[in-house]
Amino acid sequence: MDNLSLPSRLAVLATLAVFALLAFMTLESRGNWGFVLPFRGIKALALITFATSVALSTMVFQTLTANRILTPSIMGFDALYILIQTSLVFTIGGVGYASIDPVMKFTVESVFMTAAALALFGMVLRGVHDIGRMVLTGLILGVLFRSITSLINRLIDPSEFSVIQQANFASFNAVNVELTWITFVLTAACFVWLMSIHKRLDIMALGRDAAKGLGVDYERETKKLLAVIALLVSSSTALIGPVYFYGLLIAALSHKLIGTWRHQYLLPASCIIGAGLLIASQTLFERVLSLQTSVAVVIEAIGGITFLLLLFTRKTR
Incomplete structure (x- = not known):
């Protein structure tokens, strides 16, 4: 794709993603199309929404931090989600947890995690050069959250531990229709706004001093972007569950295939790559290989390897 222009690269990526979507919707389809298409369609919408949300939050976060190995998920955010689920099961029991209205649970989790993310990511406001402090704080909070979760797991009723295990792993198979549409609207609104700026x-990718010199109110814009990142991460995590390295994988592929820092192309490319890769992987596992293994496990493994490669090759900026 090196010889193609940026719009042509986007067109090629979009075409591949459409083929992946068509394969997901039609392969191994037996029975009434009136049932198959809506059933697979809402699942495809959930996959696209999740991938887009992760892609946007990761790309914008890396722009603010000027670092290509940092993602919101690495900062201990997913550990907080797991702690919330574990605490709910411990407090009200497995039956009470299952009886919670999904929309209310989604709303409370999104609001709580957005507030927590703003408190954590707000460290960036003290200067983009204070990245070490922010990373260290995120890692320490992640360890703290996981330690508290481990303690609760030891105190919880063994019969309810399976409920925690199911809630604490990303699931691309069981998606709620109402939550999918809510997250889709939020993600679409964030995408439109980010593309407008x-x-x-x-x-802002040039750095704080350069951005101020060019007339950008850096602190004000950073607050807005952090709020959008927090909203995207919290809603996608509440919809599907915690996924640690997928955003990093999307960002690495986007920079490699597009080869520019121009967000006009980088943002849509990351969304297309993320959605296409996730749908293609789900199609391969479900329709072709007929495997029951969660595709999230494989994606996380590839994302972890990508993180190590970026770290050791020092391609972080």
Whole structure:
């Protein structure tokens, strides 16, 4: 794709993603199309929404931090989600947890995690050069959350531990229709807004001093972007569950295939790559190989390897 222009690269990626979507919707389809298409369609929408949300939050976060190995998930955010689920089961029991209204649970989790993410990511506001402090704080909080979760797991009724295990792993198979549409609307609104300020993002990628010199109110814009990142991460995590390295994998592929820091192309490319890769992987596992293994496990493994490669090759900026 090196000889193609940026719009042509986007067109090629979009075509491949459409083929993956068509394969997901039609392969191994037996029975009434009136049932198959809506059933698979809502699942495909959930996959696209989740991948888009992860892609946008990761790309914008890396722009703010000027670092290509940092993602919101690495900062201990998913550990907080697991702690919330474990605490709910411990407090009200497995039956009470299952009886919670999904929309209310989604709303409370999204609001709580958004507030927590803003408190954590707010460290960036003290200067983009204070990355070490922010990373260290995120890692320490992640360890703290996991330690508290481990303690609760030891105190909880063994019969309810299976409920925690199911809630604490990303699931691309069982998706709630109402939550999918809510998350889709939020993600679409964030995408439209981010695309409307893509030139401002290009300037902010130059760094705080350069952005201020070019007339951008860096602190004000950073607050807005952190709020959007927090909303995207919290809603996608509440919809599907915690996924640690997928955003990093999407970002690495986007930079490799697009080869530019222009957010006009980088943002849509990351969304297309993320959605296409996730749908293609789900199609391969479900329709072709007929495997019951969660595709999230394989994606996480590949994402972890990508993280190590970026770390050891020092391609972080």
